[in-house]
Amino acid sequence: MVTHHIPSTLEETLKLLETNLYQVMCGGTDLMVQSRSWANTVPKLVKPLVFISQLSELNFIEETPDYIEIGSVTSYETLLNSSLVPKVLKDTIIEIAAPGIRHVGTLGGNIANASPAADAVCTLIALDAIVEIMSSNSIRTEKICDFIIGVKKTTLKPNEIIRSIKIPNVEHDYANFYKVGGRKADAISKVSLCVLCNVKDNIITKFRIAFGAVGPKVASNIKTDELFVGKTIDEIKNNIDDYTKKYASLITPIDDQRSTKEYRHKVALNMIKAFIETL
Known part of the structure; x- marks a missing residue:
């Protein structure tokens, strides 16, 4: 003891x-x-x-x-x-x-x-x-x-x-959290995503993303996020695949008892698309 x-x-x-x-x-x-x-x-x-x-x-x-x-x-x-x-x-x-x-x-x-x-x-x-x-x-x-x-x-x-x-202590126009687990409650994440975004006159002024369960630590990259800043929402939506793929190299999951790396990679990118479609 x-x-x-x-x-x-x-x-x-x-x-x-x-x-x-x-x-x-x-x-x-x-x-x-x-x-x-x-x-x-x-x-x-x-x-x-x-x-x-x-x-x-x-x-x-x-x-x-x-x-x-x-x-x-x-x-x-x-x-x-x-x-x-x-x-x-x-x-x-x-x-x-x-x-x-x-x-x-x-x-x-x-x-x-x-x-x-x-x-x-x-x-x-x-x-x-x-x-x-x-x-x-x-x-x-x-x-x-x-x-x-x-x-x-x-x-x-x-x-x-x-x-x-x-x-x-700052405000965000959009602030969303997404999680995929083995069940709807009381589950460890297979993949998670938090996205923050500010928009003024249809132009993105702030874009911030963090991914959970896709690497050895929570994954984020401010330089990649900044590629969205200054773009119009329409430009991002019209090129949604190109902008989503900018995060592909950041997502480096593993196979474990909860999921496969292929599934996690695909779902993480789909989560970004789901957020962009809400703008």
């Missing part, structure tokens, strides 16, 4: 992380699955645990002129009931797991787990969100697209914790 700590403050938590290699746990909705063992046996947890779900300093939603800031242990259910949270993020969260999971799961955990199929991460990257990361002696920020560097890999150091997620 591993030892555990339940610190009462963020300061106490950060001091603990300086003393040993701990596994930080909030809702545990990913960690406990990854650590599961045979029936009626304890989970295979190697590191001592530090629980953080009780830390009030990490449980908040605040708005500034520049950002919507969300504490890393704020539950999905709390986000669904907040008027400050962007609708496209709510549309994403409602597709995640089931109500029981959403009452304990968090954005902080979804980001730190760094799954390529993480639905919330897909939308947060499209939104150009950043994470604020703390240790006992430093605070730093990093774009989520840079923070996650591979499958289950991030730049988080052993003595650091995600304090908050900051979403730029």
Whole structure:
């Protein structure tokens, strides 16, 4: 059995992380699955645990002129009931797991787990969100697209914790999330897509896409997105195949128990077409 700590403050938590290699746990909705063992046996947890779900300093939603800031242990259910949270993020969260999971799961955990199929991460990257990361002696920020560097890999150091997620406080004319899973609810994504778009006088002024479950991390490319900027909606629609194929090289899925790479590649491109047709 591993030892555990339940610190009462963020300061106490950060001091603990300086003393040993701990596994930080909030809702545990990913960690406990990854650590599961045979029936009626304890989970295979190697590191001592530090629980953080009780830390009030990490449980908040605040708005500034520049950002919507969300504490890393704020539950999905709390986000669904907040008027400050962007609708496209709510549309994403409602597709995640089931109500029981959403009452304990968090954005902080979804980001730190760094799954390529993480639905919330897909939308947060499209939104150009950043994470604020703390240790006992430093605070730093990093774009989520840079923070996650591979499958289950991030730049988080052993003595650091995600304090908050900051979403730029901007409006979008179109903000859509698409997901294909093995069933209509409580499913891990085979493919997911978040698209944001602004239009003025029939001309696209912003275009942002992120794909989930099509590579070793959520896939996005700002240079490709910018090829849409300055084009009219009619021009994009009249050349829909050409513009859709610009993302083909970004989509590099694998075969696994949920789907095939050929299916994922085709569906990802079809999702872009489906969005363009809504403009």
